[in-house]
Amino acid sequence: MILPYFIIIPLLAAFLITLIAGEKDHWGIAFSLITGIVLTVLAFYSFLVFRSETLVYQMGGWKLPYGIVLVQDALTGYMLVIVNLIALTSLLFSVNYIRYLDPDWKYYALFMLLLAGMNGVILTGDLFNLFVFMEIALLAAFALVAYGGRAEEYEAAFKYAVMGAVSSTIILVGITVTYSSTSALTMAAVADALSQGDPKIVHWIGGLFLVGFGLKAAAMPFHAWLPDAHSSAPAPISSMLSGVLIKVLGIYVIMRLFFNVLGAPDVFIRIFLVLSAISILVAGFISVNQWDMKRLLAYSSISQIGYILLGLGIATPLGILGAVFHLLNHAIFKSLLFFNAGTVEMMLGTRDLKKMGNLTRALPLTSNTSLIASLAISGIPPFNGFFSKLIIIIAAIQAGYPLYAIFAIVGSVLTMAALMKVQRYGFRGENEVDIGDKKVNWKMNTAMATLAVLCLVASVLIIPGIKEAAFDPVISVITEKTQYIQAVMGR
Amino acid sequence: MTIYLLCFALFLVGLYGILTKRDLVKIILSLTIMGYSANLFFILFAYRSQALYPILSEGAEMAPMVDPLPQALVLTSIVIELGTTALLVALAVRLYQKYKTFDITKIRRLSG
Numbered sequence: 001m002i003l004p005y006f007i008i009i010p011l012l013a014a015f016l017i018t019l020i021a022g023e024k025d026h027w028g029i030a031f032s033l034i035t036g037i038v039l040t041v042l043a044f045y046s047f048l049v050f051r052s053e054t055l056v057y058q059m060g061g062w063k064l065p066y067g068i069v070l071v072q073d074a075l076t077g078y079m080l081v082i083v084n085l086i087a088l089t090s091l092l093f094s095v096n097y098i099r100y101l102d103p104d105w106k107y108y109a110l111f112m113l114l115l116a117g118m119n120g121v122i123l124t125g126d127l128f129n130l131f132v133f134m135e136i137a138l139l140a141a142f143a144l145v146a147y148g149g150r151a152e153e154y155e156a157a158f159k160y161a162v163m164g165a166v167s168s169t170i171i172l173v174g175i176t177v178t179y180s181s182t183s184a185l186t187m188a189a190v191a192d193a194l195s196q197g198d199p200k201i202v203h204w205i206g207g208l209f210l211v212g213f214g215l216k217a218a219a220m221p222f223h224a225w226l227p228d229a230h231s232s233a234p235a236p237i238s239s240m241l242s243g244v245l246i247k248v249l250g251i252y253v254i255m256r257l258f259f260n261v262l263g264a265p266d267v268f269i270r271i272f273l274v275l276s277a278i279s280i281l282v283a284g285f286i287s288v289n290q291w292d293m294k295r296l297l298a299y300s301s302i303s304q305i306g307y308i309l310l311g312l313g314i315a316t317p318l319g320i321l322g323a324v325f326h327l328l329n330h331a332i333f334k335s336l337l338f339f340n341a342g343t344v345e346m347m348l349g350t351r352d353l354k355k356m357g358n359l360t361r362a363l364p365l366t367s368n369t370s371l372i373a374s375l376a377i378s379g380i381p382p383f384n385g386f387f388s389k390l391i392i393i394i395a396a397i398q399a400g401y402p403l404y405a406i407f408a409i410v411g412s413v414l415t416m417a418a419l420m421k422v423q424r425y426g427f428r429g430e431n432e433v434d435i436g437d438k439k440v441n442w443k444m445n446t447a448m449a450t451l452a453v454l455c456l457v458a459s460v461l462i463i464p465g466i467k468e469a470a471f472d473p474v475i476s477v478i479t480e481k482t483q484y485i486q487a488v489m490g491r
Numbered sequence: 492m493t494i495y496l497l498c499f500a501l502f503l504v505g506l507y508g509i510l511t512k513r514d515l516v517k518i519i520l521s522l523t524i525m526g527y528s529a530n531l532f533f534i535l536f537a538y539r540s541q542a543l544y545p546i547l548s549e550g551a552e553m554a555p556m557v558d559p560l561p562q563a564l565v566l567t568s569i570v571i572e573l574g575t576t577a578l579l580v581a582l583a584v585r586l587y588q589k590y591k592t593f594d595i596t597k598i599r600r601l602s603g
């Protein structure tokens with residue numbers, strides 16, 4: 001059975017690194033890169049082979065009403081591919097970036113814990129188990145945000161940790177209410193019990209989970225921690241946090257809980273729409289106004305999370321296709337943009353756009369890949385961002401929400417304005433800047449080039465034929481409410 | 492019912508502390524209080540008055556028992572909260588070394 005290895009391998013790597021690393025970081029790099037490669041291969045394999053089935057693994061052989069299960073269906077496989085792919089490129093980028101900050105194996109051990117926690121959240125079919133894996137990932141993330149050791153980083157990590165602890169407490173209360181009303185913690189059993197129960201209970205549970213996981217997803221009224229944490233962290237960690245962590249702990253869990261477990265109640269679908277409109281517009285305006293490059297990117301993450309929520313709020317198969325596709329695309333180009341910001345920070349020692357200038361000659365690959373990523377995120381064809389945004393806008397019009405389609409278009413223009421500001425001042429400005437004889441390492445270049453190529457390759461996924469093979473199983477998992485219950489409960 | 496309301500009051504005490512206190516240590520204490528109230532809430536749901544501990548032994552009559560699962564879950568959650576609190580305290584110590592103060596109104600290098 002392939003499922004437990006997604007959790008076992010990174011956990012084992014984390015503890016092996018702490019045991020045998022010694023003083024230097026060589027073992028940490030070796031172990032974590034091997035883990036990253038193995039997990040990426042496993043994730044691709046399991047998505048390609050098992051995407052139309054539901055695999056259920058009972059931990060310790062305990063049968064379902066008593067035990068904890070790991071579940072893999074198409075949505076799980078899809079998320080695993082995204083997480084492990086971005087983690088691998090982040091690790092590749094980390095090698096030299098972390099040596100420049102502070103060469104230490106602890107970084108790699110924490111990174112592996114973060115990965116184990118995220119894979120666990122994606123795979124688990126049990127509510128309390130999800131809570132535990134979420135805390136593993138969050139504890140590692142708090143420590144990694146503070147890794148650089150400057151005053152601002154401790155401040156951001158403290159803020160993040162307080163917000164994380166508050167939202168975890170609210171989620172725990174939500175789990176309490178769920179358990180006391182359904183006497184079950186397995187998500188499928190909870191869904192089964194709730195579908196026959198009182199709809200008021202669904203509102204209570206949904207409200208608590210919406211606040212808890214909304215804080216993790218950083219949708220607009222719950223966003224206060226994100227810009228600090230994501231801009232203060234080391235660049236590869238920013239790309240992990242912005243690229244996948246908010247999607248796994250926020251969006252993925254929201255999809256799973258609200259669509260599969262709670263049965264997509266109308267109230268919450270409408271709340272998603274409102275949250276998405278606020279996120280897209282307000283975060284878009286704030287991001288245009290930033291001069292710190294990573295802070296600008298962090299605010300733009302909030303606005304892109306708004307697009308994913310908008311697709312979920314439309315709740316037609318086309319809208320969900322847009323949401324799922326944008327999730328992949330945002331993971332790719334936002335990670336790439338954070339890598340670019342990290343490279344520039346490493347070369348120039350600043351993140352302030354006003355102090356950057358014409359970098360096209362000094363850092364050709366960085367500035368070209370950042371141009372690709374900026375075009376992709378602003379939705380210029382033929383890059384992937386164009387297709388996912390187009391699908392979301394078409395879905396909004398078809399479902400009878402023309403106002404939200406206009407919000408999405410305005411948001412797209414704001415994103416473009418913000419990213420063109422990065423290009424205009426950061427990479428193609430008038431200032432002639434000198435980086436001396438520093439060179440960008442090939443590992444960092446490979447990480448950036450891979451993601452830039454993926455920006456183009458991901459748009460292939462929308463071609464008819466490939467689209468049916470790749471996305472239809474994922475969408476049917478989200479839209480068909482009873483299929484998940486039946487598959488897991490084995491009926 | 493009263494007991495649930497008291498538990499909710501404890502939750503509100505924690506939330507009030509997080510929102511209004513300026514001292515890092517007091518914020519950490521308020522978070523702990525809030526976590527305690529969530530754990531207490533979970534235990535209260537499992538509690539039945541006049542019920543036995545949930546261990547079957549020979550010769551004992553069948554009687555109502557308290558639900559053991561929430562107690563196991565709350566133990567896990569206490570351990571997790573311990574970890575988070577330890578991390579927060581470590582961060583507070585580091586912040587004190589950098590800024591020489593625990594007052595969050597003076598720790599403001601990042602703008603909101």
